[in-house]
Amino acid sequence: MTELATYNFAYLDEQTKRMIRRAILKAIAIPGYQVPFASREMPMPYGWGTGGVQVTASIIGPEDVLKVIDQGADDTTNAVSIRAFFQKVANVAVTTHTKDATIIQTRHRIPEQQLEKGQVLVYQVPIPEPLRFLEPRETETRKMHALEEYGLMHVKLYEDIARHGRISTTYAYPVKVAGRYVMDPSPTPKFDNPKMHMSEALQLFGAGREKRIYAVPPYTDVVSLDFEDYPFEIQKFEQPCALCGAQGVYLDEVVLDDKGGRMFVCSDTDHCEDRREHGHAGEMLAPAKEAAE
């Protein structure tokens, strides 16, 4: 606790928290709309999740249990350092178990386990504007959102089909929220898009460098953009997870050697570990200790 006294609880000063809290409330009231906010310098560089960190710091309380994931994993650099940051500045309980967490800060994945009422999912967002690569001017993209003019996005998806025979966008796949705003779900694989639809958990998005906060309330329509003859599809994997044998989950490719050897494993490490603890095994899982001896 002596270390804690150096900072205000959860690092940010109270005036900053109030400003971010007001932005969050407006973001929830206008689902999918990007609320500008006065993003602060954080003790980590832009691109490391400063937006998500500021949102988490503004909502977190002493009773919360925090989980942080980076591409689904609890044990990668970004996740470990952000988790340690909040342990230090807010002295909160942390966990790697999805079901035990009240706040889950995430970089580019939604946990495999279905989120529940009372949980809050905080996304770290690099580029919040889904139209940015089609129209670089902020004044123009704002007008397009204001007029609900999303033809350009459909043209982009159409050009994908004309060129590749299918919609080639595989991550940051644009969605329409509550029938009004087109929103960037952050660079999550499109595999995760259906989990955003009618989610029981509140979803908050923070973009620190771009200074935007947006939100999807629970039980809200989140529809991935598509065409009648080219409906939205998620990625499918031919084999199950090599460690836990899970099917219907998002898998990462792991290169094993320089002879083309590779394996596919769950990107959600908590889900994978939990399954292995419950006796599920994939084909490449090391044999249990007794068997090895």
Added chain:
Amino acid sequence: MNIKTQALSGGFQEPVFHSQGVFRMLMDGMARPGTVHTIAMDIGQPEPLGQAAGAIALTLCDHDTPTWLSAGLLKSPAAEWIGFHTGAPITREKAESRFAFVEAGVAPSSFGLFAAGTQEYPDRSTTLVIEIGALGQGQALTLKGPGIQQTTTVKLKGLPEVFPRLWADNRALFPRGVDVILTAGKSLLCLPRTTQIAVQ
């Protein structure tokens, strides 16, 4: 107690943790319209400001948020209390207010003069905190919209008769529009602009 000391007393005993607690109620309330939340802590706010309304002011208002008060609140020590504890400038212009507090029994004749934001920046709108008789009893209303699984029913006592009509007008402006927090003593209930209200 004279007006001056009333304005200076009260407030959150633990500003950091209490404002976080109240904010989480508001966040949960906005995310799940129609759910009733109760403020437990005593904040010593002067009449006719309600406990929940006072806690909302302490949590969200500061020097960046011009605040509008209804006539009864403006004349009462509540105006100085909000000014002292939050630093929020009290404004007489509805259009420039970020927050507006309305005491019980006063029906706003229209939301039209409050800031509704612009089509480009619909977030630059007023949040109205309206005190009513009671939450959980009285007239039954059906709510529908984001944050609500199908529909939910709320009971509100002392809601101004014109409210459903004003709300329908407000809904028609979407994405512009005001957001409302209804308070009754210690309890609060949020109505973000996306919520549709039908009288049962």
